[in-house]
Amino acid sequence: MxxxxxxxxxxxxxxxxxxxxxxxxxxxxxxxxxxxxxxxxxxxADGGDGFAAAAIEAGYREVAVTAQGPTGRPMRARYAARDGVAVIELAETAGLVALPGGVPKPMTASTYGTGLVVRAALDAGCRSIVLGIGGSASTDGGSGLLEALGARVVRRSLTEVLAMDLSGLHPALASAEFVIAADVDNPLLGENGAAAVYGPQKGASPVQVALLDHALSSWADRLDAATGTDHRTTPGAGAAGGVGYGLVAALGATLRPGIDLVLDLxxxxxxxxxxxxxxxxxxxxxxxxxxxxxxxxxxxxxxxxxxxxxxxxxxxxxxxxxxxxxxxxxxxxxxxxxxxxxxxxxxxxxxxxxxxxxxxxxxxxxx
The missing domain is CATH 3.40.50.10350 (Glycerate kinase; domain 1)
Structure with missing residues (x-):
């Protein structure tokens, strides 16, 4: 026709x-x-698998970087870039799809590798970071991501944070815009929080869910003290194992529905x-x-x-x-x-x- x-x-x-x-x-x-x-x-895409690919299909340039997966294994990753904007997909470096052999690691999977991709984009001059956080394998509250960007976190154990220092964060973050594609409205903690609702999908047992919720509470105590904020109940704080909370609290990130971001991009x-x-x-x-x-x-x-x-x-x-x-x-x-x-x-x-x-x-x- x-x-x-x-x-x-x-x-x-x-x-x-x-x-x-x-x-x-x-x-x-x-x-x-x-x-x-x-x-x-x-x-x-809606913020999970395929988020970066959607940007690349739309004309963004693919940039390969060295990072690591959710268990610390070295890997090649990527982000999509155009006009100072970097589109990054958490699932590629900290998602269930990135787990070696598909074996869940609910207590130790980290977002550190995603932070390395963000750091590479900042080093390359990108000052608008758009991060899709669907498909996460971790429940670290975004602590790994922030550590990769220069935060110092002192832990007594896997579930207890003693202190943290944000003074070493990448200097470009002071002038960067951070937008998160998140499609859930869960708070950080409690029966509707990151650990309780999504922990089992990441392989956590009931005992591990309780431990993860305690770990997120300890992390939030220190991050709240360091930033003078409290975003535990912000809708979307529980997204991606608490990444929503960590980036809103530490970086002033904005949460937006993933599909709206993709359609705009x-x-x-x-x-x-x-x-x-x-x-x-x-x-x-x-x-x-x-x-x-x-x-x-x-x-x-x-x-x-x-x-x-x-x-x-x-x-x-x-x-x-x-x-x-x-x-x-x-x-x-x-x-x-x-x-x-x-x-x-x-x-x-x-x-x-x-x-x-x-x-x-x-x-x-x-x-």
């Missing part, structure tokens, strides 16, 4: 395909059915101009989507611009009424074409291409 502009803006299908690959396969299907359509690909509102259709998606389109995941963020922006949006997912359990309320015209799921969920996970490409063709046939043909 000549003159039609389609924006393809999916998140990853977790455990199956990256966001850029989802976008590429959908685009192939759309172009097979509507070869004259203009298709603009904008892979997205990719100039999504400009991309929407003159668009006739937006296609977004994620692995599972369910009630969690409605709590602010990436696909909902895309739908919200598209609806504001009066552009219809459809969703594509591995599986979709939302009712038609829920889809409409969220801003989606309809949803397409791989499981609608192939009931075997294992095949949908392991061989999604031909199914996604078929869905691209279906969208072309149903929505992009002349009436």
């Amino acid at each position: 000549p003159g039609v502009k389609v924006v393809v803006a999916p998140d990853k299908f977790k455990g199956s395909l990256s966001a850029p690959l989802v976008a590429a396969v959908l685009t192939a299907g759309i172009r097979a059915g509507a070869p004259d359509a203009e298709v603009v690909r904008v892979p997205i 990719t100039n999504f509102d400009e991309v929407l101009k003159d668009a006739h259709l937006v296609i977004t998606g994620e692995g599972a389109l369910d009630t969690q989507t409605l709590r602010g995941k990436a696909a909902l963020g895309v739908a919200t922006r598209a609806r504001t611009a009066s552009v219809p949006v459809v969703a594509v997912a591995g599986k979709a359990t939302l009712t038609p009424a829920q889809l409409r309320l969220a801003g989606f015209e309809t949803a397409y799921a791989l499981t609608d074409l192939e009931p075997d969920a294992h095949l949908c996970m392991t061989q999604p490409e031909p199914l996604l291409e078929r869905i691209g063709r279906q969208i072309s046939a149903r929505l992009l043909q002349p009436t």
Whole structure:
């Protein structure tokens, strides 16, 4: 259909395909059915896996650096840079995906490696740091990250902090802007805090959860004393094992929804101009989507611009009424074409291409 502009803006299908690959396969299907359509690909993320990749796809330059993983193992990492802005993904250096062999280390996993990436960006002249903190493997309150940036932390034990000194922090932080992509509103401590809610996902036993909560409390006592602040109950303080708290308290960081940051970084509102259709998606389109995941963020922006949006997912359990309320015209799921969920996970490409063709046939043909 000549003159039609389609924006393809999916998140990853977790455990199956990256966001850029989802976008590429959908685009192939759309172009097979509507070869004259203009298709603009904008892979997205919500602050976790794929956060830096989304910026790189949007034209940011990839910068390789030496860092270390959550257990201290040396590794090559990266950040995305453009015009003094550095986009950094915590998951690459301190995330569950970075654990050697996938073995959880709930008591010792650290954010130190992420701090090394931040330091490298500051050394390179970046003065706006955008940090996506989804997918964390640690519950260190951001202490490791701050130590990599020059903070001095004295511990009696793994769970008790005796003293800390922020005077050695990287001098560029005094003039740098720090923005955190966080999509949870948990406080730092207690039954809804970082350790209690997310510790078990990182492999912590009930006893270890209690120890981690005590460790975060001890850390907060010292950081509050050093900064004269108290952000323990700030919404998002418990994000990424307390990284939200540590960076807001020590660096004055701002917490923002991850998908909003990504859409701003990719100039999504400009991309929407003159668009006739937006296609977004994620692995599972369910009630969690409605709590602010990436696909909902895309739908919200598209609806504001009066552009219809459809969703594509591995599986979709939302009712038609829920889809409409969220801003989606309809949803397409791989499981609608192939009931075997294992095949949908392991061989999604031909199914996604078929869905691209279906969208072309149903929505992009002349009436």
